[in-house]
Amino acid sequence: MTENINPKKNRFLTNFQDERIILVFLVLLIAFPFVMNLITGTGLNEGVTKFWQGQFIVFFIMAVFAMSYDLLMGYGGILSFGHAASFGGGAYTFALLMKHWAPNFMSNYRIMVGSINITEAIVLIFVFLAVLLISILIGLLFSATSVRLKGAYFAMLTLALGSALYILVKATDFHQWTGADEGLHGVPVPLWLNPTQNRLTIYFISLIFMFVCYMVMKRMVNSPTGRVIIANRENEDRMRMIGYNPVVYRTIAFVSSSIFAGLAGALYSIWNTSASPTMISAVMTINALIMTILGGIGTLIGPILGAAIMQTISQFFYTWFGARWPLVFGILFILIVMFLPYGIVGTWRLKRLDVKNGWKRITGMLSRKE
Amino acid sequence: MTQETILEARNLSKAFGGLVAVDNVNIQIRKETMHAIIGPNGAGKTTLFNLLSGVMPVTQGRVLFKGEDITSLPPHKRAHLGIGRSYQITNIFPNLSVLENIRLAAQAKGKDNFKLFSKADDFQQYIDKSVEVIDTVGLSGREFFLARDLPHGEKRKLELGIMLACDPELLLFDEPTAGMSSEQVPELINIIRKVVQQKSRTAILVEHRMDMVMSISDVITVMNQGRVLAEGSPHEIAKNEQVQIAYLGDLYGELT
């Protein structure tokens, strides 16, 4: 032993740049509504200033959803096509309880602390606990399927499970509860959380939510448990042979990822004051997948970037290309995957552009004969 | 060397369809010995290791560790009992650093595996342990290399390091020198000898290099076609006619 090993100083193990970048962005994002307000002269809760807050809110929520997917796929090496079940599950749990249970409860009970009515706060806390519980259950459900199945079989089963939930919320049998195809609309949220009247509040809540989720996930992937989850991605056999039970660590990955997704879903439901089948559909999972791949798998900051790009693109591409924008986006996505196989953040970290191989991949793909 | 048995296989069999890879094997490993298992390709040595380490379910028979029946215990529980294993085909965590490969193994038996919100690198005891192991297997200076970037010889050392970091009482080496050039072998043999003797551990060594087997083992078991053909001291095995006919003849003959 000649020198003292300090892994904290090594670039393979931690990435200090991430923290600095994210802090700069946090400051910029906090300032954003006010800067918009100064520049455009429109009030904080009106016009373009309000509109762009809305765009950002969706971005913040989607970023958390994408990060939760990255936690599962990028760090745990678990490819699930049913991840939207957690997001939609959170959204539906929130919407169902707020719509069918909360109003009743609030008209029948009044919980006071001194002269302050805290019924609403209690209800919100309860509903979020329920969201947490459902997310944990969905996480457990999915991890239970991974005990015996591997690879493509497992991926197929997650797709089937996700679809089952999708069909369940669309079932006409429960129309009076779930709204079936149309979903739940006009979910009553407390006035201070109302996205039309108090958009700035939701803006800051979502921003803080994203920031906190990032910090927590970053911490998790560098924790003793997180490192074992990564080991599970790398080599399950060896992990088992050195004394770790893969099932336990996969379950932790599933459940924690599901919690983040579920909370994001609940917040999304507040933002939309609704819950709809799309939120639980495979399309939603694919979106998380695209955002993660775009930004960089296994980077956490990548999915945030991916979510920002998706949000921007869906905004501008629609005005530029009209209804055909997904086609343009599709082509762009393929090019990105070809040229930046590690995503934007992944490529940035490797400091290496893969242009040459990108061309090879494309020509290889085009010239492949059956 | 004591007479106490640490690991025992009783009537152990493993069949893959019609192929009986391990056929009614009885073997006793005595504590603090270096017990070699040799045999031609396909003799069933790796399969036997898979049964002993719990990677595969047995078809028949029992495995006892310190007198306790562990036949149906999963690998991770056997690891906690003190059984370590290295692989014939390098089996590492390719995209993690050398240090992390070994640190993970060092962490496995600790009490910190379920700390979800503390920093792994703050647990200095695992890092110290890893540095010690890295030093032992001769990978100092390579701590922050990605495992997949190591040359083959160093991957084999890492393979051993991962097993050692678990601090097992019984070490199963499956052809530790596989694919290494002859110049690299002596160093590895010394490492193996050192780690086994140092902490009075027990080792089962599967190896094709006869010079190595003859010089470092206390007991040799010869396998052929899934069965135990002979067992004895290196001297006895070298003299055994049956063994010479089945296997040793050409290999050992060259050396003497």
Ligand SMILES: Nc1ncnc2c1ncn2[C@@H]1O[C@H](COP(=O)(O)OP(=O)(O)OP(=O)(O)O)[C@@H](O)[C@H]1O
């Ligand atoms: N998973 C498996 N499925 C089917 N057959 C297997 C499997 N593993 C091993 N075998 C067969 O069992 C026999 C014994 O193989 P094993 O790998 O145990 O031999 P070995 O003694 O380790 O050989 P080597 O010296 O080449 O490593 C071989 O015929 C092999 O083809």
Ligand SMILES: [Mg+2]
């Ligand atoms: Mg073998």
